[in-house]
Amino acid sequence: MGGDAGPEGEGGSLRGNRDFVLLWGGQLVSELGVRATGVALPLLVMAMTGAPALAGLAGFCGALPYVLFYLPAGVLVDRWDRKKVMLVCEAGRCLALGGIPVAVWAGRLTFPHLMVASFAAGTFFVFFSVADKSVVPALVPARQLPAAVAHLEARSRAAGLAGPPLGGLLYGMGQALPFVYDALSYAVSFTATFLIRTDLRVERAQPPAGLGHELLEGLRWLAREPFIRLSTALVGAINLTVEALKLTLVVLAVRHAGSSATAGLILGCYGAGGLAGALAAPRLTRRASPGRVAIVLTWLWAVLLLPLALVPPVPVLCGLAAAIAFGGPLWNVVMVGHQYRLIPDGLLARVKSVVLLVSWGTIPLGALAGGLLLDQAGARTTGLCLAAFMAAIAAAATLSPTIRAAAPAP
Structure with missing residues (x-):
């Protein structure tokens, strides 16, 4: 999918699409803040408590809204002005994260405060992400959707590359600084979203029915699409594993290298692998069937996770992180492009909310399970468990x- 030169796609460059560029650029700055905080939050919790399990609990609180709110968010975003939803969410995240450095400077920061702030930011993220993913077809012509998905993947992976080292560097300069940057990044995203001119409201042929009825409408559509349903379940299991992996990488860096900057470096290599995958995805996935992508990548990830059990040195950890992340964009470009081609516009937010609930709803379990495993069993056993679980996912796909029979959507 897409052109040979990278994520320009078969529909040509998207650089002339003002509103898409605004969305892309605002979210690039915002995602940098999210990735920086993703490194800083567990480091701050471990500095306060010394307990990896509590670091996992903080991650659990931030991801718990994925389970609680994705389904109602899909129904409500299909009713509301999606631009206003995005603006409110960015303002809310700015306030939630901005309170952490204020508490640090006042000497009043507590672990419950971090949990509440993490939960609030996660809640706003849920509503924003449903709206953000639903507006892409409104901003981009159908022929450019593969290119748009690849651009969004490149954005996310670029943030994954630069954000963790930035978070580690800022944290080393001062515990509050990553959270200051994160709060400011939401203000930038708010401004970029405000400048979008396209009408992002959903046109409905009929007035909204009850929340339950509209939710069931999305679920019924998804039930009739077996590949999207099964591939979404696979993503949920994969994301659980990856979330535990990220915490494992941070703990290994701190315990074996004793440096927050090393944690940022390893997660930065994870981001570099993802960015390389995003740039290569249009060329590598052009003729790939969704089923083949699912089977090959899950087995590849299972093999790459196994060396974690050996607690390898930092350079090896960096290489493994990059190799594992390389496959993520290949999966997403194929699967998300497949979804955009099949899901009707009037059901997009509702169906995507179900997909996001299953895909992202396992993340709190991954953070919690990873923290508990590391705390109780150590890094070697955690690595073995992650590799075995991914092998089970690969076997289920195979x-x-x-x-196995899934073909590209027309």
Whole structure:
């Protein structure tokens, strides 16, 4: 999918699309803040408490809204002005994260405060992400959707590359600084979203029915699409594993290298691998069937996770992190492009909210399970568990006739 030169896609460059560029640029700055905080939050919790399990609990609080709010968010975003939803969410995240450095400077920061702020930011993220992913077809012509997905992947992976080292560097300069940057990044994203001119409201042929009825409408559509349903379940299991992996990498860096900058470096290599995958995705996935992508990548990830059990040195950890992350964009470009081609516009937010609930709802479990495993069993056993779980995911994909037979959408 897409052109040979990178994520320009078969529909040509998107640089002339003012509103898409605003969305892309604002979210690039915002995602840099999210990734920086993703390194800083567990480091801050471990500095306050010395307990990896509590670092996992803080991550659990931030991801718990994925389970609680994705389904109602999908119904409500299909009713509301999606631009206003995005603006409110960015303002809310700015306030939630901005309170952390204020508490640090006042000497009043507590672990419950971090949990509440993390939960609030996660809640605003849920509503923003449903709206953000639903507006792409409104901003981009259908022929440019593959290019748009690749651009969004490159944005996310670029933030994953630069954000963790930035978070580690800022944290080393002062515990509050990553959270200051994160709060300011939401203000930038708010401004960029405000400048979008396209009408992002959903046109409905009929007035909204009850929340339950509209939610069931999205669920019924998804039930009739077996590949999207099964591939979404696979993503949920994969994301659980990856979230535990990220915490494992941070703990290994702190315990074996004793440096917050090393944690940022390892997660930065994870981001570099993801960015390389995003740039290569249009070329590598052009003729790939979704089923083949699912099977090959899950087995590859299972093999790459196994060396974690050996607690390798930092250079090896960097290489493993980059190699694991390389496959993520390949998966997303194929699967998300497949979804955009099949899901009707009037059901987009509702169906995507279900997909996001399953895909992202396992993340709190991954953070919690990773923290508990590291705390109780150590890094070696955690690495073995992650590799075994990913192998089970790969076996399930391989044995599924629906996955094996899946072909690209027309």
